[in-house]
Amino acid sequence: MIGRFTGDKPGLTWVIVLSAVELLTILFHAGPPLQPALGVLFVLTCPGFLLLDLERPADPAARIMIGIGGSIAANIIIVTLVLITDAGPVAPFIALALVAAALMPRRRFDTTIRWAGSLRRRSTPAPQPVAAPGPIQENRPQPEPQPVPETEPGPMPHQDVRPDPGPPPVIVLGVDINRAGVGPFTGLPGIGPDLATRIVAHREQHGPFADVNALLDVLRGMAIEEEARRI
Amino acid sequence: MTTATTQLPAAGDTDAVDRYVVTVIRHSLVLLAIVVLWIWSVNRVDESALGDYGLIAILPISAFVALVAALVGFVVATQRKRPGPLLAAHTIALAVMLHGIPTFAYDHLRASWAWKHIGMVDFIQRFGDVNPGDGALAVYHNWPGFFGINAWITNTSGLSSALSYAAWAPIVFNLLYIGALYIMFRAFTANQSLIWTAILIFILGSWIGQDYFAPQALAFFMYLLLMAILLRWYSRATSDDAHLENDDFAPGSVTSRLIAAVMIMAMVMIASSHQLTPIVTIAAIAALVTTRQLRVKWPLWAMIGITIAWFLGPARGFVLDNARNVLHEFGGVSNNLDSTVVDYGLTTSAQRNISLVSRLLSASIFALAGLGLIRRRAMRHRSAQLVVLAAVPAVMVFASSYGGEIILRAYLFALPFAAFLAASLWFPRRSQHGRLISPIVLCVVLVTILPAFLLADFGSDRREVFSDTEIAASDYVLSNAAPGALIIEGTRDYPRLYRNNEQYTYLTLSMLPQQALEHVMSDPANVLHRWLTDATSYNGGYIIFTDSQRASVTDLGTSLDPTLATIQQALRASSDFKIGYESTDAVVFQPAGQP
Numbered sequence: 140m141i142g143r144f145t146g147d148k149p150g151l152t153w154v155i156v157l158s159a160v161e162l163l164t165i166l167f168h169a170g171p172p173l174q175p176a177l178g179v180l181f182v183l184t185c186p187g188f189l190l191l192d193l194e195r196p197a198d199p200a201a202r203i204m205i206g207i208g209g210s211i212a213a214n215i216i217i218v219t220l221v222l223i224t225d226a227g228p229v230a231p232f233i234a235l236a237l238v239a240a241a242l243m244p245r246r247r248f249d250t251t252i253r254w255a256g257s258l259r260r261r262s263t264p265a266p267q268p269v270a271a272p273g274p275i276q277e278n279r280p281q282p283e284p285q286p287v288p289e290t291e292p293g294p295m296p297h298q299d300v301r302p303d304p305g306p307p308p309v310i311v312l313g314v315d316i317n318r319a320g321v322g323p324f325t326g327l328p329g330i331g332p333d334l335a336t337r338i339v340a341h342r343e344q345h346g347p348f349a350d351v352n353a354l355l356d357v358l359r360g361m362a363i364e365e366e367a368r369r370i
Numbered sequence: 371m372t373t374a375t376t377q378l379p380a381a382g383d384t385d386a387v388d389r390y391v392v393t394v395i396r397h398s399l400v401l402l403a404i405v406v407l408w409i410w411s412v413n414r415v416d417e418s419a420l421g422d423y424g425l426i427a428i429l430p431i432s433a434f435v436a437l438v439a440a441l442v443g444f445v446v447a448t449q450r451k452r453p454g455p456l457l458a459a460h461t462i463a464l465a466v467m468l469h470g471i472p473t474f475a476y477d478h479l480r481a482s483w484a485w486k487h488i489g490m491v492d493f494i495q496r497f498g499d500v501n502p503g504d505g506a507l508a509v510y511h512n513w514p515g516f517f518g519i520n521a522w523i524t525n526t527s528g529l530s531s532a533l534s535y536a537a538w539a540p541i542v543f544n545l546l547y548i549g550a551l552y553i554m555f556r557a558f559t560a561n562q563s564l565i566w567t568a569i570l571i572f573i574l575g576s577w578i579g580q581d582y583f584a585p586q587a588l589a590f591f592m593y594l595l596l597m598a599i600l601l602r603w604y605s606r607a608t609s610d611d612a613h614l615e616n617d618d619f620a621p622g623s624v625t626s627r628l629i630a631a632v633m634i635m636a637m638v639m640i641a642s643s644h645q646l647t648p649i650v651t652i653a654a655i656a657a658l659v660t661t662r663q664l665r666v667k668w669p670l671w672a673m674i675g676i677t678i679a680w681f682l683g684p685a686r687g688f689v690l691d692n693a694r695n696v697l698h699e700f701g702g703v704s705n706n707l708d709s710t711v712v713d714y715g716l717t718t719s720a721q722r723n724i725s726l727v728s729r730l731l732s733a734s735i736f737a738l739a740g741l742g743l744i745r746r747r748a749m750r751h752r753s754a755q756l757v758v759l760a761a762v763p764a765v766m767v768f769a770s771s772y773g774g775e776i777i778l779r780a781y782l783f784a785l786p787f788a789a790f791l792a793a794s795l796w797f798p799r800r801s802q803h804g805r806l807i808s809p810i811v812l813c814v815v816l817v818t819i820l821p822a823f824l825l826a827d828f829g830s831d832r833r834e835v836f837s838d839t840e841i842a843a844s845d846y847v848l849s850n851a852a853p854g855a856l857i858i859e860g861t862r863d864y865p866r867l868y869r870n871n872e873q874y875t876y877l878t879l880s881m882l883p884q885q886a887l888e889h890v891m892s893d894p895a896n897v898l899h900r901w902l903t904d905a906t907s908y909n910g911g912y913i914i915f916t917d918s919q920r921a922s923v924t925d926l927g928t929s930l931d932p933t934l935a936t937i938q939q940a941l942r943a944s945s946d947f948k949i950g951y952e953s954t955d956a957v958v959f960q961p962a963g964q965p
Contacts, residue, residue, distance in 0.1 A: 200552050200556075201556070201602070204598070205628075205629065207546070208550070209635055209636075211591075212632065212636050212638065214519055214522070216638050216642070218519050219642045221518075222514050222518045223500070223642075
C-alpha cells in the first residue's frame, strides 16, 4: 500500500514509517524480540533508505555521511522524545503524524513543503538576472527556485504556488543559453555537438545558468572530469 | 575552447592505469605492515608504568616508528597522481593509531568522566526515564539524547552495560569526524591532497580529548555535518575549483528536501544532547548569514527556534536554576580565561611542560593557518567562510568559563577550519617549483606535531587510566553501600558514579572550601567519622582513595597535596575506622561499626 504513495520519496517514506514504529515500540516498552529486531533493522537500513532518494550529490562520501548522520539524529530524536515525554500522550500523536506524512500522496506532500517554502520566499527578493558576461562575481546569484512539475493527478496545488516565469535569459553571442537547444550551442566557438548535448543535459538536470560564468564553470568542470578520466 | 579536453583518453593510458594499481598495492602493503607494527607495539604498553609525562614515556619506540612511517607514507602519497584513496587510507589508519591508543593499550575505560557517563546510561537503562531535577547529574538529565541512545543500544544488543563498548568511542567518533570533514572540505576544493592534509592536521591537532564516550563528541560530529551541509549546498561562494557538487543542488527537489530534513534533525539532535554546542552552532550560522556567506537565512532561525524551544521547554528548570551563574560569567572574558589556567605555582614541572607544549601545538596550528591564509589570498582563493568559522568560536569565551574548559572547547570548534587554512600552505601546488622542498617541509611539520599531540592528549594519563584494583575498590563501594550512603572521595579522578548513582551522596575533599578542609584537617578521623555516621542525613558511608586521585592532586597542584596522605594516615591510626578494601593502589575505609 505504501508503495502507491511513495512516488519519488521511497527512502524518506520508509525512514519515517520505521521511525514511527520504533517510537511506538519503545513507548510501549516492547521487549525482545520485537524491539531488538526493529532496532537492528532501523540502524542497518535507515542510511540505505535515505540514500535511495539521494540521486545527487554524486559524491558517494556525501551520500554516506548524510545517510549516517540522518540515521543517528533520527534515532536520538526518537529516544529523546520518549524520555522527555515520560511515555505520555504526546508520542503516539507524533508517531501518527509521522505515519501520515509518510503515507501522504506525493503531490500533497510537495504542496505542503512548497507552501512552507513560499512563506520564506515572500520575504526574500528575487535575484536580478544577469544578461551579459561581466567580471567574475564573488557571490553567484541563485536562480529562483522552480516548482517541481506535477506528474500525478490530484487536487489543485495550494493557491500560493506561483506560475513558472521561466528561467532568466542569459545571452551569449546571440544565443540564450537558458533556452537554446543543442543546435544553437554548436554555433558557439569551441562547442561541438557532443559538448552541446552535455550542456543541455546539465541545464535540464540542474536548472538554468545564472550567468555566463556559470556556463564557463560547468565547461571547466567537464574539462576537469575528462582530465581525471585520462590520468 | 574545450574541445581539446573532451577527447578520448590517449592510447598509452593502460600503462598509466597499471602503474597506478601497482602504486596503490605497494602503498597498501606498506601501510598494512605499519598498522601491524603499531598493534604489536601498543599491546606491549605497561600502563602500571605511567609516570609524570603520561603515555609518551611508556610508548615503545616501535610505536613511534610506526606512526612516523605512516606520516611519511602520507606525504609520499600526496605526490602521487590521483592520491585520494591512498591519502584516505593513511588518514583513517593514523586516526585509529593516534586516537585509538587508549582503546588498544589500556585494559579499562579511560577518564573518570567517561565512567560517569556510563552511570547516566545505567540510570536510563534501569528507569527508562530521566529525572531533570537530579542534583548530581542534572545537566545530563536535561540533555539526555546521547545517553538515551546508548541505553537503547545497550538494551537492544543485550549487553549489561555501555562499559562493554565505550572504550571504542574515540575511534568511532574520529572516523565520523573524518567523513563529515571530507564532505565539508569538498565545498572548498576538489584537491584531494589539500582535503586529506587538512583532515590529518585536524586529527593531529585535536588534543583536547573531547572524543571520548561523551555527548559533546557526538554533538561535535553533528556540528561538523551541519556546517558541511550549509557550506556545501547553501553557500553563496564558489569553490576554488569552480565545478563541485554545490552546483548540483536543485531547489525544490527531493534531494534538497532530504538534505534540509537531515539538517533540521541534526539541529534537534544538537539542541537536545549538549548545552554548549547549540550556542556555538547558532554563533557560527549567524556569522555566516551576517557576512552573506549563505544563500538562505532559515537555518539560523530554525537553530535559534529549536534551541530556545529546548532551553525553555524540557530543560527549563535547569536553565532557570543556572541562569544567574551564566549571567554572572557572561562578558567576563578575563575571568573565563583565568579559570582555565592550572595553578602553576603548585603543579609539577612535568605538567607545566605538558601545558606549555599543548599551547605551543595550538598556537603552531593557528600560525600555520595564518600563513595558509596569506597563500590562499595570493592565489585568489576564497577564505571568508573559513576565517569566519575559525574565528567565531572565540565568542564562547565571552559567554562562560564552562567549568574552566571554555578556551579548549573554543579551540576544538575552530580547529577544522584552521586546519584547512594550515593545509593550504602546501596545496594546491602552484607549479613544479619547490616540488621537493615542499613535501619535506610538510613531513617535518607533521612529524614535529606528532610528539606534541601525544604529550598534550595523553600527558595526564597517570590520573585518567585506572588499574584493575582501583576499579575493584570502586566496585566494592558500589556493591556494599546502602541506598542513601555518603561516599567521600579525595578527588573525582577515579571510576565513579557508574552504577546506581542516584542512590548516593558524593563528597569530594578537593572541592571543599578551604575553611571546611581546614576543619577536616584539624582532626580527620573524628570529623569524617561524624559525617559518615550522621544517621539523620546518610545511611552509612565509605571513604575511597586511589592512586589516580593521588596523581591528580600532584598533577593539578590542588591544595590537597600532601593533605590526602595525612588523612589516610589518620584514618589508619583511628579505631573508629576499618579498612573494607585495600590493594597496592586503592584503599576503602568505612566506620568500624558498619557491616
